Amino acid sequence: MRKLALSDEILMQVEKPARYIGNEVNMVVKNPADVDIRFCMCFPDVYEIGMSHLGIQILYDMFNKREDTYCERVYSPWMDMDKVLREKNIPLFALESQQPVKDFDFLGITLQYEMCYTNVLQILDLSQIPLKAAQRTEEHPIVIGGGPCSYNPEPLADFFDIFYIGEGETVYDQLLDAYKENKKNGGTRIQFLEKAAEIEGLYVPMFYDVAYNEDGTLASFEPNNTHAKRTIRKQVEMNLSDTFYPEKPLVPYVKAVQDRVVLEIQRGCIRGCRFCQAGMLYRPIRERDVEFLKERAVAMIKNTGHEEISLSSLSSSDYSQLHDLVYYLIDTFKKEGVNISLPSLRIDAFALDVMSKVQDIKKSSLTFAPEAGSQRLRNVINKGLSEENILTGAMSAFTSGWNKVKLYFMLGLPTETEDDIEQIAVLSDKIAREYYTIPKSERNGKVSITTSTSFFVPKPFTPFQWTRMAKQEEFIAKRKLLSAKLKEQLNNKSIKYNWHDAELTMLEGVFARGDRKLCDLLVTAYNNGCIFDSWSEHFKFDMWVKSFEECGLTMDFYNHREREEKELLPWDFIDAGVTKSFLWREYTKGQQEVVTPNCRKGCAGCGAKVFHGGVCYEPRNEAGESLIQA
């Protein structure tokens, strides 16, 4: 019998006990006594979300390939379990061995979105690990953070011993070897952290001192330890076809949000949308070899038994071998009852052909993300999707039988005017009008348009990192204006409007561009009961407001001021390849409504060339265009 950390009685009284028992298909079983390093990997959200994340599956596989390491997992206990663990003083445990996380060598926490930060504190707290790195002793695990939010780690600086800046495939081996070596030599925690600080891409926040100006902006950011580097260089895996990619991903019993095989076809994006952090952070674009992908797809379906496979990338249509790959997947899997899902596909003849093969036209919808309503504003954000693209794409889909369209926009983009907002309504209506140009006898019922808006949040390492974010009341006014404009449209009855919450957006903005002063704010908010903030039923904005007041901080400082070019930004010590001068150039061009061509049309000199690979080194013609085209 497998010994569980919790009694039957506890498990029978919580929602979905399968979240806490492990034993999933393809779970790695090792004897903890046989390894040198115990690593607990954490996704700080509920199990079904965390189990859907590809990055953890890659790292889980990679760590467990090392004989000297046992990598286990932990997710945020849901509120019912949180209560039980506190009441009974049961330390948070890893799913595999069911043993306390506090006894591990490492606790690795992936930071995928800002609104999980209070959950990070919950994980540490329930694990009975001191929240602040400075309070930890030799007995505690090394707490290491990674993922997209670690590109501005400062709001979490106090809670982590190390941040891993970049892609996990690269320097973890070095780090684990250094740990083992240090342990063998009887070295201390600090000695290990000093060694870690010398490894490229690793940031040890306690080895840096920050000072602020009177206005609250950063005055200086200086290493206080000789082992600490002045800048931390992002780590990139340049060969994505000869690296770790799990052949046997974990298969949970509880239905995960991503209940499917995920095939990451490429990393990075050539598009250069100015609001998009991922598009800048993961430069340069690097494709995986199509034969590698085919082979992994077959192995993963075989080993998981999933009934669906989904391609993953920021813009699938830019993958040069897409046709080959997609038709192969259809031919191979269709007869085995495996569905194929193709998100982020540009709507063209190929996409429509593929979609008609893999989806029920009557039930599926077309998705466009113009992000802005007017061409002017799309030029500002460098979103290379024209009205003509959208209308032609929609029309060819309509004539093939589709009648549902989803549109995604952002409100509050830099330079946005009332007219730009109105154009969202006009564009939504134009698509409906296109549909009704089809003779009634050939139409497939009524058209259904779903227009969704989110509020724009400026992110570090984007050209908009300096820009002022709109205030909550401005956002709400923008949303109301759009609502009213949609009602004025001819086809308003065919258009459904969805929008995001403005309060949550405010906090996202704060943490995205925050500094170390926010560490104490997080502790205060956590102590005031803030947790699972990305879950609307648990989000307590009033408690956040109260916590800001208690800490003497304002959201305005982080969100609503235009930063100057020369301002020292909290994340400036990170070298993400893309240079600050390029970003500023792009910000200026954006304000002038000037478009920058994508990486395959021409090199914009962003700085990612320093990584010696990917699109930057594709063969080019005399005009500077890449000879590799999708």
Added chain:
Amino acid sequence: MEIRIKFAKYDTMKFISHLDVMRYFQKAIRRSGLDVAYTEGFNPHQIMSFAAPLGVGQTSESEYFDIELHTAPSMEELVERLNEVMADGMRILSAEILPPPVPQVKRETAMALVAASSYLVMKKDGYEEELSKEILEKKFEEFISQKSIPVIKKSKKTEAEIDLAEFIFEASAEGKTTEFSGVYENGCAFYMLLSAGSVNNIKPDTVMEAFYAFLGKEYNPYAYQVHRLETFADLSLRKVSQQEIARRIKEGSMPERKLVPLMEYHKY
């Protein structure tokens, strides 16, 4: 061809819900590479039907489902192939090819055949009470030898008084643990064979609640582990519709039960 598969669900897998078990088998069968039949359409799924669902927290060595295959290896090989892809706590015990369907006659699903289930109800360690094992066992024998055990049976909408004695087909205080049931040090294990299926489904907890009421005490469901030993079909009800069964129960004109394990039913 249609195959009936019997499996055990034990150890920590008892925390997996029935819905998740169904999803688990859809994936397990694809992993096994068996030549399974899919429904038509854009969301094809395997043609699969489960017998009586098991409550979360209970273990079993007699779970059944039927599945449609285009071609099948020998049943030994099929069992072996499925066991190769099982998680710990799930084991395929046997498989049988069902006779081909009779034209014009709708096949009785595994679910519709269920007429009774036998259970082991074991006291968990750490839930001692003032009554000793011996007294508890003696009291249980007394409890089940009553002529009538009136209880209120609650469903989602209705409450009705039933006589539990009619639906306890067999019971004793001398339950025997098995390979899959787990063993508790205190050794207290009750055995019961209860009416099951869609008409009169009696849960072991209902019996235990009545037993504790008989003792004048409150029943703590967490203090006992329920383990299903076998699931039975009733040969005497072959080809009798559920409505007909309900009518006969009302009339009291049920024929004498002839219970056989679900896996044997098609052999008669």
